[in-house]
Amino acid sequence: MSNDRIDSILQEERQFPPPSAFAQLARIRSASELAALRERAAADHTGFWAELARKELSWHTPFQTILDDSAAPRYQWFKEGTLNVSYNCLDRQLAERGDKTAIIFEGEPGDTRHITYAELHRDVCRFANALKAQGVAKGDRVVIYMPMIPEAVIAMQACARIGAIHSVVFGGFSAESLKDRIEDAGAKLLITADGGHRGGKIIELKAAADKALNHGCASIEKVIVYKRSGHGVPMQTGRDVWWSDTIADQAAQCEPVWVESEHPLFLLYTSGSTGKPKGIQHSSAGYLLGAVVTLQWVFDIRDDDVFWCTADVGWVTGHSYVAYGPLACGATMVIYEGSPAVPDTGRFWKVCQDHRVTIFYTAPTAIRALMKHGDAIPARYDLSTLRLLGSVGEPINPEAWMWYHRVIGRERCPIVDTWWQTETGAHMIAPVPGAVPTKPGSCTLPLPGIAADVVDEQGNSITTANQGGYLVIKKPWPFMLRTIWGDHERYIKTYWGKFGGQYYLAGDSARRDQDGYFWIMGRIDDVLNVSGHRLGTMEVESALVAHPRVAEAAVVGRPDDVKGETIFAYVVLRGERPPGGIDHALTEELRLWVAEQIGAIAKPDDIRYADNLPKTRSGKIMRRLLRSIAAGVAITQDTSTLENEAILLQLQGKQ
């Protein structure tokens, strides 16, 4: 047996065909319709994408070259074409949908606003004119550090309208992170707010922005401040201007700046596990095409839908499925400002009920957190308008999937588990819900035109069912990242280095089952190595989460002289943490449970109970940090972005 292969131990047999009531009305309503699309893509990869680009986007000037790969991996799609993303999102809707609601906004305190397409168009034009008046021009970088309110989308759209490149920094990031990103991007202007509502508190954005600007950020000339919290904030004369003042005299029309297909629409920084954040650079045309076609294929978006993606615009999900995709499709969407736990953990379900949400898209971390509070809370709400549920950000454990299916979807709604990344721009592997049977824990099959595969250390396709390997994409796709801002070498090394520039390396481990379904096993860097067996973190965690008392679990390897590594599990229980974090009987029960579920090889050697797991601001478990704790070595990771630093003591077994 080769030592580089990744073994799979998870057995998941449940399968759910598309509900017929759903499939009957779906855009793609059968396996054969989907197969026809796939075949078209397989027969003529670039022709397939060109046809979609002509059909789904409004061009100012048409493109001639579909794909220029002469400087690969700097791929260029739809060259010579010019268009404007904001025009595609807003102006296109005016004739038929001017009075249709584009955004239903609900603030955390409960305030609501409905904004029509005509109003949104006007507001974006006004603000775009304001940006120009502040000296912003095509190609300038603008950093957006805002609460999750419609003005965040307006700011992004206004940048797109004038060809400025935005970089949104999540409002939960510290002054230090904001400063690093502003400096790396060389941003000229910062858009922020006095503060936003989150978790029953005010997040003091302007204060953090001032701190960042006082310690550097020499490129910033102006700061535009939106008044949201109404708490007074100091304004620096000559630099800071109120949003309302900047738009006061601006016209409600703004001619879009027509940009080349490849013109950068935005940079979005991802932290990754090592090194400084990478400014992932996306294009205009190819990127928008990805958002549009995946909303059609995976979300089956219709004119009468009320679409709610809970992601903040600080993440890529909030770019593709809040700020751009839904608008380019003329959809109605919900934007909610705050935390899912304010005033109580029923808030998401209340928002779904009150605004008659039909498509709901969230992250496994939120699903598991809400699952922990039981079935009674969601049962209080009328969720009958829901027709489709989605998941993104991490592998969803089969038991969390089942809970989502049963308690939220009431066994009626298909679940789309969407695998993609900041770098991929839009969904890559995901079910087409009217055509593809789903399996809990699997993101199912690649979308048409997406050449995903699982390969071994040498880059050969793995044909043995359920043998794990590297997830790769073998052909360029229009919505892929173009480079890392200011560091093209790092782009080549990170994503194209491993297999000699041939394949895009996602950095995830995955396997395919006997039906060709993809199962993401975790990040390659997190793979466990126990007695010569390499195991993904996902499968052991899922076995733990399948135990009725477990809400969440994270497993890491701890160096061991004999086995290479032993498995160290951190567990969050449904209900109370045992006193002092010790419960020997339960620990023994869980170890046996894992052994029974997936085999003795995966039995955790240590289990530690905590109230919470350490997560990044986007909700991903920080396994690297847990590894240091398990090994008993000093913590070198930045823990300032943890939601709750106090749990570190629990995780270290000190409390």
Ligand code: WTA
């Ligand atoms: C993980 C989020 C399993 C994966 C859009 C990926 C997933 C990383 C899934 C990208 C999924 C995301 N199943 N794993 N459905 N979705 N991931 O850049 O490890 O924040 O590489 O983009 O999240 O995270 P990012």
